[in-house]
């Protein structure tokens with residue numbers, strides 16, 4: 001959340017965020033207000049990176065709540081044409097997935113998206129959509145990427161979700177936005193081609209909503225950070241991935257780009273379990289024991305800390321998640337309507353029934 005009650009930019013002393021003040025006024029303890037405020041402040045710091053017209057205080061939804069009257073015009077999206085070369089990457093990506101879907105070759109024997117499909121998607125440029133052209137991607141604007149995810153989710157929501165994990169919360173956005181030139185040149189071409197796919201490791205067994213409880217730590221030892229701790233619920237993590245790891249360094253949240261080995265070993269193991277929502281891909285825990293990461297893989301942030309980096313990606317991820325959900329709903333609609341016209345009860349199509357019609361209209365939004 002973000003409002004006018006932001007800390008002044010030149011202040012070195014943290015000022016109560018809106019959430020902190022609201023929680024205190026609502027009778028929460030100072031400790032809970034302070035810890036929730038730390039998360040809210042990371043959101044505010046990300047917000048300050050955007051031009052004023054893209055900040056929450058100026059968004060149509062915010063103005064509808066806080067101003068008198070609803071600025072209806074601002075809700076209308078402006079015409080936008082996706083550049084032809086980017087459109088081509090998107091169309092080829094959809095065709096690749098459709099072809100595998102139609103020929104029954106999308107999933108492997110474990111029911112997961114096959115590596116060959118992920119590789120072919122790399123070949124047509126899918127994984128590089130959000131990477132700039134100078135680093136081997138196609139530099140898609142987010143307003144083209146989000147509607148594209150809606151299309152992809154209609155064909156396969158998991159593959160749409162993986163583009164969001166890779167491009168928004170995984171390593172692409174943190175390196176794109178916060179990486180130095182050396183890190184960008186070293187990491188982005190690999191991420192753009194899909195030779196390296198990425199994941200995002202923030203959640204821990206004891207830290208989900210409450211990110212002030214993070215326990216995974218990294219300590220500098222010569223040219224490396226030594227990581228110890230456990231992450232949980234990490235989407236798209238398998239050996240060999242590049243992971244944006246949020247961990248504590250000198251008692252401050254920080255982000256390290258971690259190059260996972262090709263196989264588990266005594267320093268890195270995966271905790272395996274089933275998660276129904278992501279049954280076509282991997283979601284696993286990661287255990288680090290004295291795992292060494294080169295110190296040049298630390299991302300630096302001018303204002304804020306590692307949570308600011310995490311929230312920058314999570315902000316994109318929130319939009320991507322909604323875009324994917326819209327695609328899933330369209331897919332459901334596409335199968336509901338013909339069925340409602342086919343199915344007859346008491347000599348009448350159920351599409352004529354008020355209850356069914358109201359459900360269809362709710363689904364259509």
Ligand SMILES: Cc1cc2nc3c(=O)[nH]c(=O)nc-3n(C[C@H](O)[C@H](O)[C@H](O)COP(=O)(O)OP(=O)(O)OC[C@H]3O[C@@H](n4cnc5c(N)ncnc54)[C@H](O)[C@@H]3O)c2cc1C
Nearest residue numbers: 200201202203207208209210232233234235236277278283
């Ligand atoms: C499908 C899926 C994919 C995921 N992928 C990733 C990933 O790639 N990387 C990653 O790092 N994490 C991932 N996660 C983890 C996700 O970010 C966490 O599940 C989330 O942050 C919530 O944490 P938690 O599960 O520990 O719930 P908890 O924090 O334990 O919360 C449990 C419940 O209590 C409520 N609650 C908590 N605090 C409050 C409060 N102060 N006031 C009111 N209600 C409260 C919550 O809303 C929730 O309903 C994934 C999770 C899922 C389900």
